[in-house]
Amino acid sequence: MSDVTIQGNILTPAGWLSGAITFGERIAGIHGAAADPQQNGDDYILPGFIDLHVHGGAGKDVMEGGDAVHTIARIHAQHGTTSMLATTMTAPPEDIDIALTAIGKAVRQRGKNEARVLGAHLEGPYINSGKLGAQPNFARAATLAEVQRLETMAPLRVITVAPEIAGHLGLVRELADEGMRVQIGHTLGSYEDGVAALEHGAAGFTHLFNAMSGLHHREPGMVGAALAHAEYAELIPDLLHVHPGAIKTALRAIPRLYCVTDSTAATGMPDGEYMLGRHTVHKCMGGVRLPDGTLAGSTLTLDQALRNLVGLGLDLADASARVSTHAADYLGLQERGRLAPGAYADLVVLDRDLKLKAVYIEGERCDLNDA
Numbered sequence: 260m261s262d263v264t265i266q267g268n269i270l271t272p273a274g275w276l277s278g279a280i281t282f283g284e285r286i287a288g289i290h291g292a293a294a295d296p297q298q299n300g301d302d303y304i305l306p307g308f309i310d311l312h313v314h315g316g317a318g319k320d321v322m323e324g325g326d327a328v329h330t331i332a333r334i335h336a337q338h339g340t341t342s343m344l345a346t347t348m349t350a351p352p353e354d355i356d357i358a359l360t361a362i363g364k365a366v367r368q369r370g371k372n373e374a375r376v377l378g379a380h381l382e383g384p385y386i387n388s389g390k391l392g393a394q395p396n397f398a399r400a401a402t403l404a405e406v407q408r409l410e411t412m413a414p415l416r417v418i419t420v421a422p423e424i425a426g427h428l429g430l431v432r433e434l435a436d437e438g439m440r441v442q443i444g445h446t447l448g449s450y451e452d453g454v455a456a457l458e459h460g461a462a463g464f465t466h467l468f469n470a471m472s473g474l475h476h477r478e479p480g481m482v483g484a485a486l487a488h489a490e491y492a493e494l495i496p497d498l499l500h501v502h503p504g505a506i507k508t509a510l511r512a513i514p515r516l517y518c519v520t521d522s523t524a525a526t527g528m529p530d531g532e533y534m535l536g537r538h539t540v541h542k543c544m545g546g547v548r549l550p551d552g553t554l555a556g557s558t559l560t561l562d563q564a565l566r567n568l569v570g571l572g573l574d575l576a577d578a579s580a581r582v583s584t585h586a587a588d589y590l591g592l593q594e595r596g597r598l599a600p601g602a603y604a605d606l607v608v609l610d611r612d613l614k615l616k617a618v619y620i621e622g623e624r625c626d627l628n629d630a
């Protein structure tokens with residue numbers, strides 16, 4: 260691959276530079292002068308987006324196995340996502356095996372115009388059957404042996420667990436020691452359960468506010484544990500799952516709050532019926548819901564998440580970190596989520612209205628008409 264050079268307002272770890280960035284698979288050099296992008300009309304060049312919670316898109320669901328994850332990685336790349344975690348649902352063991360086998364293959368082989376699949380986010384089945392959200396009721400308690408067996412199929416980068424389930428607290432420590440990011444989610448646990456899980460090595464919270472016990476001033480719940488103690492948490496900023504005021508509350512409390520889409524098969528598709536794991540869900544007016552009205556994942560993409568954050572008043576550099584850098588740091592990936600020499604050339608070019616103009620994934624320019 261011969262090196263490419265593009266110009267614009269480049270967001271580097273040291274701040275904005277007006278200049279040029281040169282890259283092949285990795286970034287070779289960045290040259291320019293410190294500049295306030297408000298003082299010129301040039302494009303923005305930001306780190307590619309990183310989505311740690313993706314169920315689907317373009318009509319496909321990760322749980323289908325086979326080539327579905329490739330289709331999903333392609334539709335999200337069209338929206339600036341350059342790396343992602345394919346996310347499983349609570350399901351019978353054989354269904355999870357099918358999904359993880361396909362994810363493992365996708366991790367080893369990235370296709371053209373596809374976001375890099377970094378591994379899996381196992382969202383269930385180790386959750387509380389009283390807080391399923393849109394997850395089918397195949398919740399059960401975890402064992403280390405079972406998780407280790409799943410780990411042989413695909414890298415489990417993130418695992419969501421309800422810490423209040425008997426036996427789970429000790430397991431949190433064991434899974435953290437295996438190198439997984441253990442996230443508290445789909446939980447009826449109390450504030451104390453949350454604090455205990457963090458002390459045992461839990462590192463984050465799954466779609467903060469959604470499918471967890473809320474904050475009351477005499478019973479602060481799992482949300483209270485997150486707001487009081489978390490360094491990292493994921494949040495769905497589609498403005499349907501979480502009220503803007505609650506998003507602002509979390510931004511004040513959690514230093515490295517980052518955004519995920521929790522996107523489903525309906526992402527990038529017209530209104531209608533879709534499958535989410537074993538559930539039929541209905542997409543209407545941007546929302547995806549079960550027949551009873553429960554939100555069932557989103558149709559969000561991270562380019563829209565970035566615009567939503569800026570719409571809430573975040574400056575662009577802060578918003579960029581929350582759709583990229585913080586997620587990379589959470590997984591311990593120093594070579595992604597930042598525009599710096601030696602890092603992978605994962606980057607997005609946005610116009611002044613924050614519309615995507617170009618996406619580069621490990622230096623390869625993505626064809627934005629390949630949905």
Ligand SMILES: [Zn+2]
Nearest residue numbers: 312346382521
């Ligand atoms: Zn999810």
